[in-house]
Amino acid sequence: MTTPEIDRTRLGALAEPASGDGRGDDVVFDVRDLSVSYSGNVALKDATLQVRENYVTAFIGPSGCGKSTFIRVFNRMNDLIDGARVEGTVLYHDRDLYGDGVDPVEVRRRIGMVFQKPNPFPKSIYDNIAFGPRVLGMKKGLDERVERALQSAALWDEVKDRLKENALGLSGGQQQRLCIARAIAVEPDVILMDEPASALDPISTSRIEDLIHDLKRSYTIVIVTHNMQQAARVADMTAFFSVEVRDDGGRHGVLVEYDRTTKIFTNPSDRRTEDYVTGRFG
Amino acid sequence: MATAGSADERYDITRRSSGLGRRRLTEQAFAALGVASAVVAVGILGLVLGTVLYKGFSQLSLSFFTKPRPLFGESGGIADALVGSALIVGMCMAMAIPFAVLVAVYMSEYAGPRFSRILRVVLDILNGVPAIVVGIFVFGLLVVGRGQSAIFGALSLAVLMLPMVARATQEVLEVIPRSLREASLALGVTRWRTTVSIVLPSAIGGILTGVVIAVARVAGETAPLLFTSSIAANQISGDVTNALPTLPVAIFAFSESPDPGEQAAGWAAALVLIGFVLVMNILAKVFAANRRKRLEGA
Ligand SMILES: Nc1ncnc2c1ncn2[C@@H]1O[C@H](COP(=O)(O)OP(=O)(O)OP(=O)(O)O)[C@@H](O)[C@H]1O
Numbered sequence: 001m002t003t004p005e006i007d008r009t010r011l012g013a014l015a016e017p018a019s020g021d022g023r024g025d026d027v028v029f030d031v032r033d034l035s036v037s038y039s040g041n042v043a044l045k046d047a048t049l050q051v052r053e054n055y056v057t058a059f060i061g062p063s064g065c066g067k068s069t070f071i072r073v074f075n076r077m078n079d080l081i082d083g084a085r086v087e088g089t090v091l092y093h094d095r096d097l098y099g100d101g102v103d104p105v106e107v108r109r110r111i112g113m114v115f116q117k118p119n120p121f122p123k124s125i126y127d128n129i130a131f132g133p134r135v136l137g138m139k140k141g142l143d144e145r146v147e148r149a150l151q152s153a154a155l156w157d158e159v160k161d162r163l164k165e166n167a168l169g170l171s172g173g174q175q176q177r178l179c180i181a182r183a184i185a186v187e188p189d190v191i192l193m194d195e196p197a198s199a200l201d202p203i204s205t206s207r208i209e210d211l212i213h214d215l216k217r218s219y220t221i222v223i224v225t226h227n228m229q230q231a232a233r234v235a236d237m238t239a240f241f242s243v244e245v246r247d248d249g250g251r252h253g254v255l256v257e258y259d260r261t262t263k264i265f266t267n268p269s270d271r272r273t274e275d276y277v278t279g280r281f282g
Numbered sequence: 283m284a285t286a287g288s289a290d291e292r293y294d295i296t297r298r299s300s301g302l303g304r305r306r307l308t309e310q311a312f313a314a315l316g317v318a319s320a321v322v323a324v325g326i327l328g329l330v331l332g333t334v335l336y337k338g339f340s341q342l343s344l345s346f347f348t349k350p351r352p353l354f355g356e357s358g359g360i361a362d363a364l365v366g367s368a369l370i371v372g373m374c375m376a377m378a379i380p381f382a383v384l385v386a387v388y389m390s391e392y393a394g395p396r397f398s399r400i401l402r403v404v405l406d407i408l409n410g411v412p413a414i415v416v417g418i419f420v421f422g423l424l425v426v427g428r429g430q431s432a433i434f435g436a437l438s439l440a441v442l443m444l445p446m447v448a449r450a451t452q453e454v455l456e457v458i459p460r461s462l463r464e465a466s467l468a469l470g471v472t473r474w475r476t477t478v479s480i481v482l483p484s485a486i487g488g489i490l491t492g493v494v495i496a497v498a499r500v501a502g503e504t505a506p507l508l509f510t511s512s513i514a515a516n517q518i519s520g521d522v523t524n525a526l527p528t529l530p531v532a533i534f535a536f537s538e539s540p541d542p543g544e545q546a547a548g549w550a551a552a553l554v555l556i557g558f559v560l561v562m563n564i565l566a567k568v569f570a571a572n573r574r575k576r577l578e579g580a
Pocket residue numbers: 038043061062063064065066067068069070081226253
């Protein structure tokens with residue numbers, strides 16, 4: 001067998017953090033040999049990487065390569081899918097995320113998620129934000145908490161006079177920022193975003209990107225995106241996934257390369273990454 | 283192009299191709315058949331409503347609603363039956379709705395797809411059990427030896443209502459988008475809390491629609507009540523441990539009477555019942571429209 005050691009180093013166990021501003025010193029997720037299958041069909045195979053604190057980590061790659069599958073491992077969302085099976089080790093701040101006695105509900109209150117399609121509750125703008133804190137017992141200073149969350153999501157000025165209105169009356173971009181605010185309101189440690197801007201127009205998209213820049217000061221962010229410019233703009237680290245076709249004709253996703261974003265986009269080590277980021281990918 | 287010829291010919295859309303005449307005819311025959319069937323359906327409803335209205339309307343008066351059924355000859359009303367029906371349907375709702383909603387929640391939020399499918403079939407079969415069978419079942423199980431009571435009447439109606447409301451609710455829950463549940467679960471909210479605070483409120487319009495339609499249905503059910511709550515005094519009473527008069531049983535009894543006055547009262551009572559059903563159906567439409575508005579966020 002050849003040198004898995006070398007692979008390890010390349011796949012995210014970096015010698016020194018990249019930012020130099022104190023971010024990235026700690027490891028939030030330490031993922032080793034992660035495989036996920038749905039009803040026996042492997043969707044993602046043997047992925048190993050580390051997500052660093054207060055970094056924006058982007059997952060890119062062609063459709064079906066397991067990006068959503070991977071990101072849903074972090075908040076145990078796959079537990080909700082019948083037949084989904086997660087193998088390998090996922091450590092969250094050195095604790096086994098899938099260990100005995102870990103309640104997925106507890107995991108999810110620390111690791112928030114923003115979905116591809118904005119999914120506000122059919123309630124008022126205020127209640128959308130207040131719902132999480134209320135249920136999780138953070139009832140003190142609820143009004144301030146709602147305002148803070150909306151401000152962090154750069155939505156406050158647009159909605160402060162209509163907090164009682166139904167959230168479904170907001171535009172798509174506003175709805176998505178509302179969903180980000182909703183996630184922030186329960187003070188998570190990590191925010192997962194699965195293609196948060198793919199359903200939005202360019203202006204809304206760039207607002208979300210600005211927002212991500214602001215949020216990384218306080219949160220660790222993992223973002224799935226189809227948009228390579230977006231990854232290049234917002235991410236500190238980028239993981240490139242690809243689809244591998246097995247001998248039996250089945251296909252599964254693999255992590256091809258994980259490195260600093262600048263490296264991935266200017267000087268990737270793997271041919272497949274280079275083809276993809278330069279647009280030669282078929 | 284396969285067909286040769288000048289552009290004039292090829293693009294001449296006023297020219298008729300062969301067979302067009304026949305196709306047109308079939309088309310028109312189908313349309314005519316459809317219109318005729320629709321007219322018949324509307325006609326039947328019109329006929330029923332018209333007859334009941336014609337025969338019953340003149341009998342309606344305030345005292346018809348406020349006085350109980352007369353003992354002999356004198357003019358009376360259906361107040362006793364209205365009170366009895368209200369009590370029995372009320373108890374029936376109290377028994378059936380919570381149970382039905384729980385069954386539906388279990389099916390859509392907790393049970394696996396296979397067990398949920400089995401439950402669906404069971405409910406559909408229960409829904410198809412004739413009311414008279416439910417009646418004789420409750421009669422044999424409870425009424426024999428204990429005597430009739432409004433509670434048993436309500437219970438037999440609840441057996442009829444349960445599958446209707448459970449299936450209606452389950453169908454509404456099924457169309458609540460998965461993304462809404464995920465949004466809540468991803469906040470670290472438990473599944474039951476997600477159900478209570480997010481899923482059920484989003485479904486409330488649809489659930490109410492199902493409830494209202496079911497109420498309209500059971501309010502007119504007669505067969506189970508004949509077994510469980512038909513031998514009653516003609517007086518307003520709230521004693522649910524005894525049989526109470528009800529609207530459908532009253533209609534039945536009135537119509538059996540040799541007295542033409544009572545027969546007319548039977549038509550009037552039928553008019554009241556049909557009026558109630560109509561109002562309930564309009565209410566159901568309102569709830570359904572409300573629900574659409576909520577989910578679409580207008
Ligand atoms: N709930 C599921 N049940 C069964 N198979 C699934 C499920 N979700 C995803 N898969 C399969 O797993 C593989 C990876 O899917 P995944 O959604 O993770 O890809 P992705 O990289 O997010 O793609 P996209 O860019 O299109 O969103 C696909 O082959 C997909 O069909």
